[in-house]
Each structure stands twice: as C-alpha cells, then as structure tokens.
Amino acid sequence: xxxxxxxxxxxxxxxxxxxxxxxxxxxxxxxxxxSAVLIACVIGLPLGAVLAVGRFPGRHILVVLVxxxxxxxxxxxxxxxxxxxxxxxxxxxxxxxxxxxxxxIAQAILVTPIIASLTRQVIDDLHGEYDExxxxxxxxxxxxxxxxxxxxxxxxxxxxxxxxxRALAEVGAVMIVGGNINHVxxxxxxxxxxxxxxxxxxxALGLGIILVxxxxxxxxxxxxxxxxxxxxxxx
Amino acid sequence: xxxxxxxxxxSSVVIGSAAxxxxxxxxxxAEEKFIVVQSTTSTQxxxxxxALLPRFTAKSGIEVRVVAVGTGQAIKNAQNCDGDVxxxxxxxAEEKFxxxxxxxxxxxxxxxxxxxVGPASDPAGVAGxxxxxTALANIQRARAPFASRGDDSGTHKKELALWESAGIDxxxxxxxxxxxxxxxxxxxxxxxxxxxxxxxxxxxxxxAFGNKAGYGIAxxxxxxxxxxxxxIQVNPKICANVKAELSKTFINWVLSKEGxxxxxxxxxxxxxxxxxxxxxxxxS
Numbered sequence: 001x002x003x004x005x006x007x008x009x010x011x012x013x014x015x016x017x018x019x020x021x022x023x024x025x026x027x028x029x030x031x032x033x034x035s036a037v038l039i040a041c042v043i044g045l046p047l048g049a050v051l052a053v054g055r056f057p058g059r060h061i062l063v064v065l066v067x068x069x070x071x072x073x074x075x076x077x078x079x080x081x082x083x084x085x086x087x088x089x090x091x092x093x094x095x096x097x098x099x100x101x102x103x104x105i106a107q108a109i110l111v112t113p114i115i116a117s118l119t120r121q122v123i124d125d126l127h128g129e130y131d132e133x134x135x136x137x138x139x140x141x142x143x144x145x146x147x148x149x150x151x152x153x154x155x156x157x158x159x160x161x162x163x164x165x166r167a168l169a170e171v172g173a174v175m176i177v178g179g180n181i182n183h184v185x186x187x188x189x190x191x192x193x194x195x196x197x198x199x200x201x202x203x204a205l206g207l208g209i210i211l212v213x214x215x216x217x218x219x220x221x222x223x224x225x226x227x228x229x230x231x232x233x234x235x
Numbered sequence: 236x237x238x239x240x241x242x243x244x245x246s247s248v249v250i251g252s253a254a255x256x257x258x259x260x261x262x263x264x265a266e267e268k269f270i271v272v273q274s275t276t277s278t279q280x281x282x283x284x285x286a287l288l289p290r291f292t293a294k295s296g297i298e299v300r301v302v303a304v305g306t307g308q309a310i311k312n313a314q315n316c317d318g319d320v321x322x323x324x325x326x327x328a329e330e331k332f333x334x335x336x337x338x339x340x341x342x343x344x345x346x347x348x349x350x351x352v353g354p355a356s357d358p359a360g361v362a363g364x365x366x367x368x369t370a371l372a373n374i375q376r377a378r379a380p381f382a383s384r385g386d387d388s389g390t391h392k393k394e395l396a397l398w399e400s401a402g403i404d405x406x407x408x409x410x411x412x413x414x415x416x417x418x419x420x421x422x423x424x425x426x427x428x429x430x431x432x433x434x435x436x437x438x439x440x441x442x443a444f445g446n447k448a449g450y451g452i453a454x455x456x457x458x459x460x461x462x463x464x465x466x467i468q469v470n471p472k473i474c475a476n477v478k479a480e481l482s483k484t485f486i487n488w489v490l491s492k493e494g495x496x497x498x499x500x501x502x503x504x505x506x507x508x509x510x511x512x513x514x515x516x517x518x519s
Contacts, residue, residue, distance in 0.1 A: 198445055200446075
C-alpha cells in the first residue's frame with residue numbers, strides 16, 4: 001500500500017522540520033508518561049514487595065486482585081477518573097479535569113498494578129533465595145523489603161519499562177480525561193486518533209512511526225543506563 | 236476490608252502526588268484566562284477552530300480550550316458543569332438543555348448541510364438525488380449497506396429523524412445492512428469507506444476528509460438536510476465553576492459581525508464550510 005510509503009515520508013518531514021507542534025505534543029507525552037510511571041513506581045514497588053514478603057490474611061486474594069488489575073481497560077479507568085474529577089463529581093472542586101494532571105492520574109492507575117505485579121514476582125524469587133541469610137542477619141521486614149528492592153533494582157527496571165510501554169501507548173483514558181485539547185492536553189496517541197478521524201491516514205501513521213521510535217529510544221536509553229550502572233557496580 | 240480501604244488510600248496517594256508532580260506546570264497555565272468549550276467533532280475535524288480561535292484570543296486575551304466529542308456527549312459533559320460554553324448542532328436537544336436550566340440561552344451561530352456519500356458503484360442507485368426520503372427508501376429496498384454514527388451525536392439524531400420521516404423502521408436492520416459504528420464522524424467515514432457503505436455526514440467534515448477513496452456525494456440539496464449550529468452559555472447559577480464573564484465575551488464575539496465574518500472567511504481548498512447566520516431568525 002502506498003500509505004506506508006507516504007507515512008514514512010510524513011514522519012521524516014515532521015522530524016526533519018523539527019515541527020513545533022510535534023515537539024510540543026512529544027514533550028507532553030513524555031511528561032505525562034514519566035510522571036505517571038514515577039508515581040506508579042513509588043506505589044507499586046513497595047506494594048509488590050509487601051505482597052511478596054508479607055504474611056498477612058488476604059494476601060493471596062490481594063495478589064490475584066493486583067494481577068487481574070493489570071488488564072484494566074483504559075476506557076473504564078478514563079471514565080471512572082472522569083466521574084471523580086468532573087465538576088459534578090466528588091473531586092470536582094480540584095478543577096483537574098482536562099488538565100495533564102488528570103491524564104497522569106489515569107495513567108498512574110493503569111500502570112501501578114503492572115509494576116506491583118511484576119515487582120511481586122521478582123521479589124518473590126529473590127526472597128526465596130535470601131530469606132535465611134537476611135533472617136540470620138537479623139533484618140526486620142522493612143529492612144528486608146528495602147534490601148530486596150535494592151538488590152533487584154536491575155530486574156525491576158523491566159517492570160518500570162513495561163509500565164512505561166503501557167502509558168506511552170495508551171489512548172482511551174487520556175482522551176476522556178484530557179479531552180485532546182490542542183496545546184493543553186494533546187499527546188501523541190490522541191493526536192494519532194484525531195488525524196485518523198480526519199482521514200489523514202498517512203500523517204496518523206507517520207505520527208505512529210515517531211511514537212514507536214520514541215519508545216525504542218527510551219528503552220535503549222534506560223537499558224544503556226542499566227548496563228553502565230552494572231559495570232560500575234561490579235568493576 | 237482492605238478491598239475498600241486500599242483503593243481509597245491508593246487513589247488519594249495518586250491524586251496527591253500527581254497534583255504535586257505537575258504543580259509546576261499547572262501554575263504557568265492557571266494564571267492564563269481560558270474557557271472550555273464543549274463542541275462537536277465536525278467543527279474540530281474541519282479545522283474551523285484552528286482558523287477561528289486565534290482571532291478571538293488575539294483580541295480578547297482569552298484562551299479557548301475545545302473538547303470535541305459527539306453532541307450527545309458534549310451536552311452530557313456540560314450538564315456535569317465540565318465546560319463554560321456549548322457549541323453543538325442538535326437544536327431540539329439544545330433547547331431541552333436550556334429549558335432544563337442547564338444553559339442560559341441558545342443562539343444560532345452558523346449552518347451548513349448534511350449530505351449522503353456513497354461508493355462510485357452506487358448499489359442503491361441514489362447518486363444525484365436531492366430527495367433524501369426517496370433516497371433512504373431506495374437504500375433500504377436495495378439492502379445497501381448504510382453506516383450510522385449510532386452515538387447519539389447531532390448527526391446521528393438527524394439521521395434517525397430522517398429515517399423516521401421517510402417512514403422506515405430500522406428495527407431488525409441493525410447488524411444487517413444498517414451498521415451502527417458508535418463512533419465519531421471521521422471514524423464512521425473510515426468504516427463506511429472500508430465496507431462500501433452509504434453514510435450521512437455534515438458537508439464540512441466531508442470536504443476536509445482525507446480518505447475519500449473514490450467516494451462521492453450521492454444525495455444533497457434537500458431542505459430537510461439543513462444543519463444548524465447553536466451556542467449556549469452553561470448556566471453559572473447551576474455551575475459555580477463556569478466563568479460567566481469570559482464565556483459571555485466569547486459568545487458575544489462569535490455572534491458579532493467580526494466573529495461571523497471569521498466563520499465565513501474559513502475555507503478549505505477554496506470552499507466555504509460554514510455559513511454564519513446569527514440573528515437571522517428569531518430564536519425559540
């Protein structure tokens with residue numbers, strides 16, 4: 001199909017021209033995505049570790065629940081956050097609807113279960129290995145969780161990257177709570193949806209190619225960071 | 236117990252930290268004057284707002300943030316007070332909105348018309364028609380695929396009214412030759428083009444649409460296919476968050492000679508897409 005050729009042409013022209021509108025959209029995409037993943041890590045890493053190490057009633061149900069929430073439909077999360085933040089909703093006074101903050105909230109909710117679940121698995125494996133050692137050193141639960149999280153930091157990067165991928169690619173939730181407002185809440189995915197609905201398929205696909213390229217860059221960057229950190233650690 | 240308390244705890248942590256995380260960004264824009272306009276995909280997709288709004292912002296210093304959804308959803312959002320102004324195209328629904336006290340008053344802004352577009356093969360033999368009722372009857376008789384918005388938008392409401400006035404009962408046809416996409420105008424056009432279906436669209440979206448793929452206008456020019464847009468201020472008495480002054484300034488400008496001229500000046504490939512008619516007719 002000729003559309004694919006045209007799409008690469010569009011993508012190249014946009015990048016080569018350093019299109020100001022595109023840069024703005026990319027900037028907002030990155031800000032929303034990284035903020036959401038950061039929040040999801042702050043909640044998800046300790047939550048996952050507690051689920052792996054903790055021994056309390058209801059833990060297994062919680063493990064299943066968090067794992068199931070990895071499949072949260074973005075549109076449902078978007079709708080729920082909309083109803084919370086709407087002026088008619090319980091948090092309407094905060095005036096957050098149609099702002100990047102609303103988008104960050106929705107994405108953090110989507111990404112947290114992914115990070116928590118993957119963290120639980122990683123820490124669970126590690127815990128089996130080091131449990132006795134840590135016990136013999138007299139570590140308490142909190143110290144044990146902190147030690148395990150730190151020891152697993154390179155593996156946990158994969159969990160963060162999985163969350164990053166979900167957030168970067170997500171369109172349903174940010175469309176509802178952000179409103180796809182030009183210069184305010186328009187990100188890569190909502191821009192792609194808009195161009196598709198205008199029938200500008202080549203441009204839409206071109207933006208998609210750029211988004212995939214960004215995702216590759218981000219992943220390569222973080223993995224490179226891990227490699228050099230590992231080299232330093234074991235040098 | 237944890238099932239209840241943990242989500243609550245989590246959501247407060249998420250909202251708190253998200254608000255903190257982007258506080259730096261938001262303060263920059265919070266000081267700017269802006270209003271939120273709940274509007275339709277047709278006005279957004281055709282590029283009208285890109286041409287219109289910078290002129291208003293340059294003059295007034297008020298930024299206009301447009302949320303473009305179907306008319307049904309726009310009205311629903313405005314009922315929830317999530318917007319200062321409503322600019323849509325479903326007159327009877329708009330009048331209901333005002334009558335229920337959600338809006339202050341309704342004014343005509345501009346119009347264009349609806350058209351039915353179809354594939355070059357024209358399976359129902361309706362191309363060139365200017366009689367929409369007969370054309371719809373022919374489409375039904377031929378069982379020719381017809382793509383409907385099916386999303387309670389202004390266009391969808393209008394399409395249903397036309398089927399009804401043509402005396403055609405669609406129950407039983409849905410899922411057969413009558414296909415409801417449940418999506419916006421552009422998305423529905425993409426679907427129709429993909430399956431060779433007829434589809435009703437507003438003229439502005441069609442002219443600006445980039446994926447025509449051999450499709451052409453089949454039915455146009457019937458008086459019944461008139462498409463009126465109206466503007467309504469969301470009632471500040473019910474919605475305390477509505478910026479009464481700013482939204483009034485916007486509405487007055489859109490209805491003013493300057494705003495109306497700006498609408499008339501907007502062209503796509505040399506074609507005028509919207510025809511201003513504020514104050515032409517007495518409003519109900």
